Amino acid sequence: MAHYMAELILTGRPVLVIGGGQVAQRKLRGLMPSGACITVVAPHLSDEIAQLVTTGQLEHWAEPFTPTQLEPHWSLIFAATGDGALNRQIALLCAEKGYFCNSADGPEVSGFIVPAVVRRGDVTVAVSTGGLSPSLSRLLKERIEAWLEPGWGELAQLFGAMRQTVLARIPHAATRYRFWRHIALAAQQEQRFNQQTDSRAWFENKLDRHDY
């Protein structure tokens, strides 16, 4: 069975992170920009996590894990204590309750796996080995990081901003899909991933030509 890859929209949703050490800190770096309402349960916090609590960006329950903490509804749970057996137990408990839980140990009991991520604005590339080898994910992420042009975020912004215009100008669906394919290939051929100059004029010029 293959894992299913998706992008979660966590804005305003309650997320529980159990553990406050190095691994929890890495998960939190990925979680903070999502705008989730995050609670951390751990007797001790790393300096970086403690700083997030001090500045009011996180709630902290300074106590060890107990199953009653799972009682409110959590959209996601991360089990990242320093005790691998406990992380597995928490994941199994969450599975029984129907919660999605990521265990820092034992991917086979997790409800989801965290990929290594490369971002260019709103464009995201995620790498996972399905739990087999995090170090390979990191390596592949670094290769993509070195290879992926910087302007993909701007290009996505431009294409996104033009969608309504294109919809209005080309009502016929099959022709519209052909245009989107045509302009995506043109962006590749003309290396638009690196150019910010006059992007909208470039786009409108292609749209006006009717050669798609």
Ligand SMILES: C[C@@]1(CC(=O)O)C2=NC(=C\c3[nH]c(c(CCC(=O)O)c3CC(=O)O)Cc3[nH]c(c(CC(=O)O)c3CCC(=O)O)/C=C3\N/C(=C\2)[C@@H](CCC(=O)O)[C@]3(C)CC(=O)O)/[C@H]1CCC(=O)O
């Ligand atoms: C991608 C990344 C995302 C993130 O966490 O942000 C991530 N691990 C990263 C790094 C990393 N983690 C570890 C090493 C040391 C080398 C090695 O072991 O390979 C390195 C590499 C390094 O640090 O160089 C150790 C480790 N990791 C797990 C275990 C326990 C186990 O497997 O049972 C142990 C062994 C502990 C031990 O042996 O003591 C488990 C998981 N780690 C995952 C994700 C999930 C699988 C993802 C996949 O299949 O690709 C999974 C299953 C669960 C999860 O956490 O979701 C992040 C990339 C950072 C980046 O982006 O640069």
Ligand SMILES: NC(=O)c1ccc[n+]([C@@H]2O[C@H](COP(=O)([O-])OP(=O)(O)OC[C@H]3O[C@@H](n4cnc5c(N)ncnc54)[C@H](O)[C@@H]3O)[C@@H](O)[C@H]2O)c1
């Ligand atoms: N998934 C990954 O990417 C990955 C990577 C490396 C290690 N690991 C595994 O992750 C686990 C955590 O490693 P770490 O380096 O963050 O550890 P750490 O020692 O830095 O931090 C442990 C944290 O867990 C808290 N804690 C301990 N007992 C607890 C309890 N009963 N309830 C709640 N919190 C508790 C501590 O207060 C501390 O904040 C280890 O078991 C390790 O095998 C996973």
